[in-house]
Amino acid sequence: MESAPNCAICNAPAYPECPCEAERLQIAVKQAEHRAMEPRLAEIRDWVIAHSRQHILNAFHNLSSTRKQAHYAYLSRLPNYSIYMQFSGHPPIHPTYLHQLQVQIAEAHADLKRGIDADWKASVLRYPEVLDYFYSLIELRIPSDSSPRVSEPPFAIAGYADQGYDHSRLGNEVKKKKKRRDREGSAPAYVDDQMITVAGRALRHPPPVPTPPIQPGGYSRPPGYSF
Structure with missing residues (x-):
């Protein structure tokens, strides 16, 4: 029965599944999303x-341009407006007519200001629609699974295959290291009954621990030692 590996984070058993x-x-x-996408976003x-x-x-x-044109067209049709502008607001007309004209001009300017505010508000409130439109023009493309850059990424080519861990590659690396150690004289070139092989690498058993000599009359004790 194949055993599942323990959790790579806390080393808990595979079952029940560790979160x-x-x-x-x-x-x-x-x-990864932050590193890859934030600059592009x-x-x-x-x-x-x-x-x-x-x-x-x-x-x-x-x-606003259309509204201003309508505003100036309205003012130009007011009685005495042309002479009012000609004399910079002090035309030689009856005070009653002058007061009436000034009231009409003030009301027209107030209407223009309210209209411009409304035009600006209407324009700004279109931001969600406009933003959606320009975001829709952005093209995002996911590469094909058959692309070599997907099926053979650099880290796969460097040391593993997508089908699983390539143990033959490990064996080749071990053989190369063993040959290099043999040339340098740092490892034995033979295997005897005290050598074992682990993952293609020869390891020597640790030497046996010597048994302390037993003197007549009991165990040997260091000077000054007592039970």
Whole structure:
């Protein structure tokens, strides 16, 4: 029966399933997303905001320009307005007509201000729609699973295969290291009954522990030692 490995985080048994690895995976995913996506998201965000703001400003400019044209057209139709402007607000007309004209001009300016505020509010309130539109223009592409960059990433080529751990690669590395040690004279070139092999590498058993000599009359004790 194949045994499942213990938890890589806390070394708890595989059953029941330990939540440590799943929790650490979520943390690692968030950290990887931050490293990989945050610079790109910042670039995308700046691009979307710049184009959205420019569109909102253009829309407001169009609305306010139309409103200002209607405002000036209305003023030009008021009685005595042309002479009022000609004399810089002090025309030679009856005070009653002058007061009436000033009231109409003030009301028209107040209407223009309220209209411009409304145009700006209407333009700004379109930000969600405009932002959604420009974000929709961004193209995100996931590479194909058959792409060599997916099936053969650099770390796979460097030391493991996606089908599982390649033990033959470990054996080759061990043989190379053994040959190098043999050339340097730091390891024996033979295997006898005191040698064992682990993962392709020869290891010598530790030497047996010598038994203390027994003197006549009992155990040998160091000077000054007593039970």
